[in-house]
Amino acid sequence: MTAGPSVQRPAPILTEDNHTFWEAAREGRLVAQRCGDCGQLRHPPRPMCPACHSLQREVVDLSGTGVVYSYSILHHPQHPAFSYPVIAVLVDLDEGVRMLSNLVDINAGDVHIGMAVELAFAATGDDGAVPVFKPRGSGP
């Protein structure tokens, strides 16, 4: 058995512009921001729609399925909050937005670009959770 991390995954840093994403994650939801006027979906969230300059913002649930656009297996340097190697991924979600996250429930050597993934959650040190991804169809 490998030693787990000695401190827990750090909680997200909340700002006036990003909090809707992280608050939804605490409730077990994966969301993106949608313009309340022109309907453009965007991530990361921003205060203004770059397409129509609207300040109307909606929060919409995403399916949680997508494919790995890129990845990196992080070995060094190490932080005590994480188990290494950390598998960092950029996931292109089916709805058309990209997110940076981790891939879990997989051996580092099996990660590849284009693999189908689905939503999971990982606990944070403040009893919250952040969205992560696992290979699609890999069980609960």
Added chain:
Amino acid sequence: MSSVISRSTAIVGVGQTEFSKAAGRSETQLASEAILAALVDAGLSAGQVDGLVSYTIDPVEETELVRALGIGEIAFSSRVPYGGGGSQGVLLHAGSAVASGAAEVIVAYRAVKARSGARFGRAEVGTRPTSQHSGSTAMQWCTPYGVLTPGAWMSLNATRYMHTYGVTNEDFGRAVVQLRAYSANNPNSHFYGEPITLEDHQTSRWIAEPSLRLFDCCQETDGAVALVITRSDRAADTPSPVVVAAAAGAGLFEEEIASNHYAPDLAVMDGSAAMARRLFRGSGITRADLDVAMIYDAFSPLLLMQLEGLGLCGPGEAKDFVADGQLGPKGSLPCNTNGGLIGEGYIHGMNLTLEAVRQLRGVSVNQVDDARTALVSASRTGVILQCP
């Protein structure tokens, strides 16, 4: 509108401290020493300086610097965002100010204790969503996922680049072997007298797989570099001026400090391409005119990706360009002849400017024959320097 500075300004002095792993003195002192050396090099005095330019991320306070050096009235000051990617922006800022008449003699400086002080390569969990207005807004999206360093941020782009063009870590290694060969000749460099083989590179430990091994990463370094910039007509009175033929900045769209996670195609450095278009446009200089180039190599993939972004070779062709020895002393475009940030040290990009000036003055330890035109690219900011 062109952002070209067309030969109206010149670098008339350069200065530096020693580059080390433990400077043992403050960044304000390091900056002061480098600036004084640059002023001596230019034959100018501190009292003649009326402008200061640095990076937003630099820890030295302008007020402290002015007091330490005994500088008088400051007419112009500015700071460039985006960390080392903005490093060549100091010449766009200084050149614009000098050309407009806002100031006469501008000092650009960067002082770091990137090894003995705050290390870029240490995994730390910050408590703020950004870092010193340096373009690191990505941190807030990366921190909960353990993506904590510039290398980790950048490596996600590099993996996609490798996937798209069939590039391997060995391809990056060939560039690093050349950089280390240059730095082995450079007494100023961290790796003086320490060339490596491709096998050495391939057996160095993984930092971020499959793109970065230890030897693909720049050296965290303590030290400072300073440049003195003034009008070209005034530069004629100085001992060894180098003309700023063009300066440009671009590519802040959709980019963070060391990555570009949300652009459609991460195999392409859009920021470099946009910067290069502005840099060459209206300059009367073509890529074929370049005798030597300094290309921001915080990590070796950035060197190859930038060669393509800048249009110095075609998409996916950088690995062959490197393998054919084009970066070397006999190549078509000798690159990073000081050893680069990977071989010489990491003064956040400004030591590349220094090496370009040395080449044009004919005093580099890896001197390129008859070097008349030099490119310095920090990806989203860049300059073309020329002999007067």
